[in-house]
Amino acid sequence: MPSTTFFNLPPEKREKLLSAARAEFARVPYAEASINKMIQAADIPRGSFYMYFRDKKELFLYLMGEYGQRLIALMEKLLERRQGDIFAAFLDLFDRIQAEYRDPEKKERYQHIMGIVRNNSGVQLFSLLGMEDWLPIPGRLVEWVDPRLLDLRSADDLEKIFCILIDVTGQAVLRGIQAEDPAAVRSSYLRMLDILKRGMARKQPETQHE
Amino acid sequence: MPSTTFFNLPPEKREKLLSAARAEFARVPYAEASINKMIQAADIPRGSFYMYFRDKKELFLYLMGEYGQRLIALMEKLLERRQGDIFAAFLDLFDRIQAEYRDPEKKERYQHIMGIVRNNSGVQLFSLLGMEDWLPIPGRLVEWVDPRLLDLRSADDLEKIFCILIDVTGQAVLRGIQAEDPAAVRSSYLRMLDILKRGMARKQPETQHE
């Protein structure tokens, strides 16, 4: 989405701008994030900025996309590690995001995302991603799911199950990040997963040794 | 949240401001909504605005709250009409909101909400409501649900089921409003409800005539 000129930039300069932008988006809600502050911090002239990005929104979406890619990759890894158990993988995802948010060490690179979530009442992230990036995702991730663990009754059941889990997990993450008592949110999320399993997991997997 | 002075205003003047605000929020994304435009349209002096609301955000949240109240009332009505069938009621809710958004006639009063949803990539509405208003809601609405229709295994099952349905329905509404093909979103939502019922609805309601 940024102009090609942006990608022709020396990587160092490019990263400097992105880094300043991340910091600024983490500092205040989207509406208050100032392009001025970003370009001052990155020492980029005003005009140049508009060579690279049409406006604040384009830059923001670019950063969101970055994070979206990362979440997909992470989810692939988690599904693989859990051998296709979709519920376990989603819980892992929830925990990872929560941990990332709490851990002051790990905030380095994706701190801005958490800042966004916090500052905007969790507003931007999941809705924006939800629209533009999530929807095609299940298609890519679905392959890592072990269908034998699920009670699939028609062709698109798996996709729908994925959507439901994304919706519920996404909201749970938001609650967790904003809650005063994250542990309560987690146990609440666990209970929800439990209820979802009742209708989604395959009953009595027959083969005990599995 | 607005100052008491605001409520001492002649109702006509008050409504004029709110109305202008609704229109402005419907016109552009939150970040671009201009207090200037609102007060010009409502013929309110600049200083006065800041007598009533601390800033744009307070006004916005007030309007969101208005809509939230309305949704709760609507949901109560739908649950009653459906005799406590929570799935039917949520589907009704989904359809009502979609219809309201599509119907140019009905846009009058709550059009701004739809504008907000559209303009902000569905960003503000459900997240904000989700945080501040939804959470206490299940407690109020839960009384209208007929527990005999559900497979409740522990004390907070009903509340959790409510939360799941809110999460899933909320996201479905967002998709529906932004989708090019709303019918596809609706049928997708139906399929999700169907899957959810598998784990939530009481099996074999015994009485066939029901």
Add this chain to the structure above:
DNA sequence: ATGATAGCTGACAGGTTGTCATGTGTCAAT
């Protein structure tokens, strides 16, 4: 008629954004 209290107001300082005319650097062809 006086004072107290509440509410009203518009000019203003300080900030923001997106544009654009003019500048610079590079490279190919003469």
Add this chain to the structure above:
DNA sequence: ATTGACACATGACAACCTGTCAGCTATCAT
């Protein structure tokens, strides 16, 4: 070496925005 063509860089600028504040007005009890 000169020229033109091209992509890219730049900062001054107009137009807009917000939140404040010193001073204004209306109302009402005494």
